[in-house]
Amino acid sequence: MRKAWVVLSAIAVSEASIAGGFALIEQGASGLGNAYAGAAAVSEDASTVWFNPAGMSEIKEKQLLAAGHVIGVNSEFTDRGTTLNNSFGGIPVDPNFATASTEDAGITSFIPNLYYVHPLKNGVTLGVGFSVPFGNSSEYDPAWVGRYQATESAVAAFDVNPSISYIVNENVSVGAGISVQTFTASLGSAIDSGATCTGLASQGVVPIDACQAAGIGVAGRQELDGSADIEGDSTAVSFNVGVLLKPRPGTKLGFAYRHSIDHDLDGTGDFTNNPAFDQVFGPTPLFNDVPASAEARLPPTVMFSAAHKATDQLELLADATWTGWSSLQELRIVFDGPQPDTFNTLAFEDVWRFSAGFNFAYSDQLTIKGGVALDQEAVPSAELRTPRIPGSDRTWLAVGFGYQVNQRIGVDVGFTHIMLDDTPLANVSETPGGTTLRGEFETNANILSAQVTVQFD
Numbered sequence: 001m002r003k004a005w006v007v008l009s010a011i012a013v014s015e016a017s018i019a020g021g022f023a024l025i026e027q028g029a030s031g032l033g034n035a036y037a038g039a040a041a042v043s044e045d046a047s048t049v050w051f052n053p054a055g056m057s058e059i060k061e062k063q064l065l066a067a068g069h070v071i072g073v074n075s076e077f078t079d080r081g082t083t084l085n086n087s088f089g090g091i092p093v094d095p096n097f098a099t100a101s102t103e104d105a106g107i108t109s110f111i112p113n114l115y116y117v118h119p120l121k122n123g124v125t126l127g128v129g130f131s132v133p134f135g136n137s138s139e140y141d142p143a144w145v146g147r148y149q150a151t152e153s154a155v156a157a158f159d160v161n162p163s164i165s166y167i168v169n170e171n172v173s174v175g176a177g178i179s180v181q182t183f184t185a186s187l188g189s190a191i192d193s194g195a196t197c198t199g200l201a202s203q204g205v206v207p208i209d210a211c212q213a214a215g216i217g218v219a220g221r222q223e224l225d226g227s228a229d230i231e232g233d234s235t236a237v238s239f240n241v242g243v244l245l246k247p248r249p250g251t252k253l254g255f256a257y258r259h260s261i262d263h264d265l266d267g268t269g270d271f272t273n274n275p276a277f278d279q280v281f282g283p284t285p286l287f288n289d290v291p292a293s294a295e296a297r298l299p300p301t302v303m304f305s306a307a308h309k310a311t312d313q314l315e316l317l318a319d320a321t322w323t324g325w326s327s328l329q330e331l332r333i334v335f336d337g338p339q340p341d342t343f344n345t346l347a348f349e350d351v352w353r354f355s356a357g358f359n360f361a362y363s364d365q366l367t368i369k370g371g372v373a374l375d376q377e378a379v380p381s382a383e384l385r386t387p388r389i390p391g392s393d394r395t396w397l398a399v400g401f402g403y404q405v406n407q408r409i410g411v412d413v414g415f416t417h418i419m420l421d422d423t424p425l426a427n428v429s430e431t432p433g434g435t436t437l438r439g440e441f442e443t444n445a446n447i448l449s450a451q452v453t454v455q456f457d
Contacts, residue, residue, distance in 0.1 A: 027050040028065065029068075029400075029413065030047060033370065033402075034370065035357055037317035037356050037371045037373070039052075040303045041254035041317075046063045047113065049161060053256075055242070063116070068110060076106075079439045084436075087199070091220065139151070149386060150189050152188040171247065182233060184232070188229040189227070195220070225274065231267045234265040236262055238261035250309035251306070254304070254307075256305075260300040260327050271289060291336040295332070299324040303320075312361070315359040329346055329347055351378050352376055353375045354373065364404070367403075369400040372395070374394075377392050382424040382426040392422075395419045398417075409454055418447070424440050
């Protein structure tokens with residue numbers, strides 16, 4: 001283990017590949033205009049397969065729904081004095097790059113949804129959904145000051161959710177579903193060749209003169225960097241259940257529970273060395289391409305929703321959703337080789353999301369929608385926040401409309417602007433030779449969603 005801290009510092013690859021706030025609630029465009037208020041109670045279309053399978057009992061004809069969401073994230077990082085850790089004197093990561101104090105990490109993504117509902121006899125309805133319930137991506141300049149913690153990140157979960165509902169009586173429906181989910185991750189960061197060489201020299205593995213002669217005797221120099229990329233995937237199974245209550249005419253109450261899901265990711269660690277590094281060490285096993293694995297328990301959710309017809313035209317909506325992010329307390333990447341595990345403390349906290357909204361039936365064809373939401377972040381502190389997913393508490397402002405083209409076809413369009421609090425970051429790498437990334441993210445996001453719903457006899 002005498003090489004352990006050096007290896008860890010050099011391959012500080014995506015130690016925080018997963019962070020709070022990478023759950024995606026965009027599971028249908030009709031609800032986006034309400035900020036998804038009342039999502040488990042409204043049951044207005046086939047997207048209820050995801051939000052509350054009991055709501056399928058409200059759909060009386062076969063229905064196919066296709067939706068898409070374009071999410072544009074604007075995120076700018078301002079450096080506040082990022083340094084190497086104390087093992088290397090706390091000097092700037094790269095003196096030649098220290099004046100470049102800002103970095104744009106924004107990116108645009110597309111999320112699809114597809115649902116089908118098929119009513120049968122005797123109060124039974126079947127349905128199936130395809131969705132992306134978890135996902136995040138970020139990309140930084142290869143030379144930015146936080147490159148030893150992250151350069152690229154992309155995680156996504158693809159979920160197929162067959163479901164069934166049953167009408168117990170005129171006031172109660174129940175539902176359940178099975179989720180078959182594939183989770184993929186692709187994570188990249190830079191390798192500090194200078195830190196690796198001088199660290200191993202301090203342990204007597206190689207002479208320091210060899211590092212200096214090869215030009216890799218200084219830590220934190222971008223032109224000396226190698227790179228590390230980890231890719232992995234997993235398929236796992238979970239379940240969800242729901243209840244829909246109609247205690248009085250015009251009022252619906254929805255309860256939905258989605259169980260946590262355990263992923264065991266298997267993949268590869270792909271390392272690219274600086275040529276000078278290979279000159280000193282030759283075919284060192286430290287950075288050979290090797291199999292890698294990790295475990296992740298994605299969180300359970302509980303959703304409470306209400307929908308109330310205040311007038312013939314106005315429907316009021318509300319929702320409270322709990323997400324059990326405390327299921328993720330650490331992340332460990334295990335390499336099938338001589339290098340030890342990479343490890344990161346997450347200490348995520350459970351969070352709540354609250355939303356309120358309305359539907360206003362302007363005419364028989366046109367419905368106007370609006371909503372707001374407050375969405376808590378799972379990362380507990382600036383010290384545990386990482387550049388992979390620099391989340392913060394979010395405020396949603398949403399508008400939208402639904403238009404019934406004819407008896408069979410309906411379209412929905414929604415737009416949401418999401419405001420995030422300014423997000424400080426003071427992440428000290430848990431490896432002696434890593435970095436202390438200090439700075440602040442300023443982030444906002446815009447979502448444009450659309451869907452088409454088609455009904456069949």
